[in-house]
Amino acid sequence: MRASHPPQDTLLPADTVEVPGFGLLPLAPFALPGFGQGSVLGGWLVRALRQLLLALLPWLLPLTLLGLWQLSSAMGWLSSRVLPAPLDVAAAAWRLSASGELWVHVKVSSARALTGLAIGGGMGLLLGLLTGSLRLFETLLDSTVQMVRNIPALAMIPLVILWFGIDESAKLFLIAVSVFFPIYLNTFHGIRSVDPGLIEMARSYGLRGWQLHRQVILPGALSSILVGLRFSLGLMWVILIVAETISAQAGIGYLTMNAREFLQTDVVLVGILLYAALGKLADWLARTLERSWLRWHPGYQAAH
Amino acid sequence: MTQTSISPLPAAPSRGLALRTESLSKRYGARTVLNNAQLEIQSGQFVAIVGRSGCGKSTLLRLVAGLEPASGGRLYIGGAPSSGLREDTRIMFQDPRLLPWKRVLDNVALGLPPEQRAAAGRVLEQVGLAERLQDWPARLSGGQRQRVALARALVHQPQLLLLDEPLGALDALTRIEMHGLIENLWLRHGFTALLVTHDVQEALALADRVVLVEDGAIALDVAVDLPRPRHRGDPRFAALEEHILNRVLQRPPREDTPPQPTASDWPGTPAHGLRWAI
Numbered sequence: 310m311r312a313s314h315p316p317q318d319t320l321l322p323a324d325t326v327e328v329p330g331f332g333l334l335p336l337a338p339f340a341l342p343g344f345g346q347g348s349v350l351g352g353w354l355v356r357a358l359r360q361l362l363l364a365l366l367p368w369l370l371p372l373t374l375l376g377l378w379q380l381s382s383a384m385g386w387l388s389s390r391v392l393p394a395p396l397d398v399a400a401a402a403w404r405l406s407a408s409g410e411l412w413v414h415v416k417v418s419s420a421r422a423l424t425g426l427a428i429g430g431g432m433g434l435l436l437g438l439l440t441g442s443l444r445l446f447e448t449l450l451d452s453t454v455q456m457v458r459n460i461p462a463l464a465m466i467p468l469v470i471l472w473f474g475i476d477e478s479a480k481l482f483l484i485a486v487s488v489f490f491p492i493y494l495n496t497f498h499g500i501r502s503v504d505p506g507l508i509e510m511a512r513s514y515g516l517r518g519w520q521l522h523r524q525v526i527l528p529g530a531l532s533s534i535l536v537g538l539r540f541s542l543g544l545m546w547v548i549l550i551v552a553e554t555i556s557a558q559a560g561i562g563y564l565t566m567n568a569r570e571f572l573q574t575d576v577v578l579v580g581i582l583l584y585a586a587l588g589k590l591a592d593w594l595a596r597t598l599e600r601s602w603l604r605w606h607p608g609y610q611a612a613h
Numbered sequence: 614m615t616q617t618s619i620s621p622l623p624a625a626p627s628r629g630l631a632l633r634t635e636s637l638s639k640r641y642g643a644r645t646v647l648n649n650a651q652l653e654i655q656s657g658q659f660v661a662i663v664g665r666s667g668c669g670k671s672t673l674l675r676l677v678a679g680l681e682p683a684s685g686g687r688l689y690i691g692g693a694p695s696s697g698l699r700e701d702t703r704i705m706f707q708d709p710r711l712l713p714w715k716r717v718l719d720n721v722a723l724g725l726p727p728e729q730r731a732a733a734g735r736v737l738e739q740v741g742l743a744e745r746l747q748d749w750p751a752r753l754s755g756g757q758r759q760r761v762a763l764a765r766a767l768v769h770q771p772q773l774l775l776l777d778e779p780l781g782a783l784d785a786l787t788r789i790e791m792h793g794l795i796e797n798l799w800l801r802h803g804f805t806a807l808l809v810t811h812d813v814q815e816a817l818a819l820a821d822r823v824v825l826v827e828d829g830a831i832a833l834d835v836a837v838d839l840p841r842p843r844h845r846g847d848p849r850f851a852a853l854e855e856h857i858l859n860r861v862l863q864r865p866p867r868e869d870t871p872p873q874p875t876a877s878d879w880p881g882t883p884a885h886g887l888r889w890a891i
Contacts, residue, residue, distance in 0.1 A: 504710075506706065506708065506710050507710055507712060509680060509710075510706065510710040511712075511723065511724075512698065513678065513679075513680060513698050513703075513704055514703070514723055514724040514765070514769070515698075515700065515724040516723070516724055524712070524715075524723070525712060528712070528714040528715075529714075531714075603714075605713050605714045605715075605716075605749045605750075605751065606713070606714075606751075607751050
């Protein structure tokens with residue numbers, strides 16, 4: 310590794326590329342006949358190629374693995390019952406989405422997840438506001454909540470099946486219970502950590518009740534509440550997967566369990582990748598919310 | 614008090630509120646922080662309270678502001694007995710206490726009815742921040758934040774303005790600028806001002822009277838009969854400063870400092886380190 314970077318690009322030998330961690334690597338495989346080093350067009354092309362190579366570098370390993378995977382499936386080293394070839398998975402995804410089947414399941418699963426989140430998260434927010442703002446409710450409720458919090462939601466599956474049967478309400482209940490706690494705890498904590506000086510100031514400036522909550526306490530607790538929301542979004546998908554594999558007539562869990570029955574490993578893989586994509590999407594949405602609601606916060610300001 | 618919207622400069626001077634305390638006391642448990650304080654301030658006067666840290670001067674101000682109840686004695690504001698927060702009294706704290714999630718203009722408009730929001734912009738102009746209306750408080754310097762806090766207090770047209778060491782955290786040059794600004798605004802608006810400070814020079818630069826608080830009681834009350842604006846180089850200024858400082862230094866400092874009981878505004882206790890999610 311060179312001790313210092315060259316001050317300007319032009320100091321680099323034209324047929325090398327600077328790779329972080331490796332110093333200068335020769336670009337010999339990319340050298341094209343007919344473009345001499347002295348020609349302007351040649352220099353531009355080499356620079357463009359260097360840029361391209363640098364941009365592609367992070368994708369090198371995953372693409373190689375994917376290639377190896379495809380190769381071993383094609384050569385018959387890897388049984389399609391264990392792992393279908395990537396191209397087969399892509400084909401299955403294309404087939405399912407073209408027939409519209411995929412979107413039906415995605416819609417059902419997302420509706421389930423979001424309804425559960427709305428119920429559980431809404432209750433967590435309300436109860437957190439109550440216990441965070443009023444001492445009486447903290448004394449009354451908090452120790453109970455702390456106790457119930459330690460029961461894993463999935464441990465309640467047998468009981469939930471007895472209570473709700475195996476239909477929609479059982480799934481919603483499981484999701485709602487598990488997203489409740491992160492939001493409740495972070496709301497409670499967020500409200501308690503609002504600067505008491507700001508509250509004293511706002512009171513002395515005539516703010517009371519709902520106005521005090523809306524203008525001072527809630528915004529002060531917001532970053533904490535959003536942390537709870539992100540935890541909840543992660544949990545939401547985990548619980549949804551389990552709840553949908555118990556029994557369902559539609560949804561991504563149903564799609565994968567059904568495919569398992571018929572040994573359609575490519576469809577199973579499509580389902581797994583769908584969960585990954587939906588989870589990523591939910592996290593991206595939460596980050597976007599953070600960036601727009603907390604744009605006053607120096608820690609969340611996008612660089613500009 | 615009559616609620617009228619702030620008129621553009623120059624504002625018609627409204628008379629400030631007179632203030633009187635009768636053996637005002639404050640105890641935290643067994644400890645007496647303020648002991649039979651007697652203070653009388655005429656309408657429109659600028660009074661500075663000086664003293665060592667922990668002498669009870671900030672507690673006196675918090676009692677006058679209605680942020681805390683007194684343990685004994687009586688407080689009269691505008692001739693009538695007063696307790697609790699008042700519409701016509703505003704306080705400026707040592708830290709600006711701006712809401713970081715509101716832009717400068719919205720911070721100043723805090724607690725204003727919507728039809729008076731325009732006044733917030735005009736007062737920000739008076740403190741020299743007309744350009745920064747839409748900035749986040751995090752982007753301002755310390756002095757600018759205190760000017761926003763001053764604007765926020767003035768937009769309510771207080772008849773009594775309480776200043777709790779508002780310049781304590783600023784650098785020397787910014788303080789001198791702020792002295793001029795506060796003096797101008799006081800002359801223009803005509804409110805009664807009560808300033809708590811540990812800086813005798815600051816007290817002499819601004820106040821008509823300097824009151825020294827020692828061990829929870831008023832130990833000295835000096836009228837400052839110097840023409841405004843005051844100059845630090847003036848020999849009378851220096852003589853007064855020496856007189857007051859000598860008096861302050863006669864006694865050793867008290868060991869303990871009173872708590873800042875802001876936590877009493879909380880219905881509950883803070884939850885420490887509670888952020889478990891699963």
